[in-house]
Amino acid sequence: MKNTKRLYYLLGMLVLLLLVWMVSDTFTQPGVDDLKMDFNEVATYRNENNTGPIKRVYAVVVSDTLWHEMEQYGKLMPHTKYGNTQVYFFTNKEQAPVKLNAQKPHFDERFNQYCIGRFEKKAMGEEGFRKYPFH
Structure with missing residues (x-):
């Protein structure tokens, strides 16, 4: 007992x-607060389709060009299975788009020269980060 x-x-x-x-x-x-840089989301887009693939696009202004930190930020962003998440990074708020859309490159082409990085997470979870994607 x-x-x-x-x-x-x-x-x-x-x-x-x-x-x-x-x-x-x-x-x-x-989380994002644990990263060394400051990140400021200036524009977001999410399609209204809740029955099919969800597409998310973000325009983010960063305080520095620490590539690893930008990639980590992208990995922390929401992602849906079979969806697509893209994060575009800019260094200056005045040189970043405030409106995004569904069609590539997702913003007015005049901002292409100011984009310093792009993180993308594809439908099957494949991730990729590219420095200066429009150069």
């Missing part, structure tokens, strides 16, 4: 420990 009681306490403590570990892991996931 005494050994059974100890076993229940031990199992209870183990379950409690696992629960605390899972909850703490959930709340300590990396």
